[in-house]
Amino acid sequence: MEDKEIYEKAKKKVEELKDFYAHLLVYVLVNFVLFLINMFTYRGYLWFLWPLLGWGIGILMHALSVLDFPFFFSKEWEKKMIEKIVEREKKKHGKSS
Numbered sequence: 449m450e451d452k453e454i455y456e457k458a459k460k461k462v463e464e465l466k467d468f469y470a471h472l473l474v475y476v477l478v479n480f481v482l483f484l485i486n487m488f489t490y491r492g493y494l495w496f497l498w499p500l501l502g503w504g505i506g507i508l509m510h511a512l513s514v515l516d517f518p519f520f521f522s523k524e525w526e527k528k529m530i531e532k533i534v535e536r537e538k539k540k541h542g543k544s545s
Contacts, residue, residue: 468514475507 449457479500486496 464514468510471510472507475503479503 479496482496482499486494
């Protein structure tokens with residue numbers, strides 16, 4: 449891999465991280481506001497937990513995809529799966545690799 453390719457890959461990764469941290473910041477701010485609204489209007493039912501939980505699952509998925517958890521659909525996993533499916537299709541159609 450050449451320096452330019454490495455640089456472009458790193459630049460893309462930084463953009464992904466920047467997008468994730470922006471997403472996380474919006475999540476925290478919006479859910480804090482929802483918490484305050486819930487506390488100042490009706491404390492009998494903690495409805496703010498529902499968007500916190502739902503959106504939190506989205507944040508978790510975003511984190512897993514961006515923060516290089518090897519077990520969660522990484523680029524390496526994607527490459528292996530593509531190769532596996534290509535091989536399976538070749539066998540199905542009588543073509544060898």
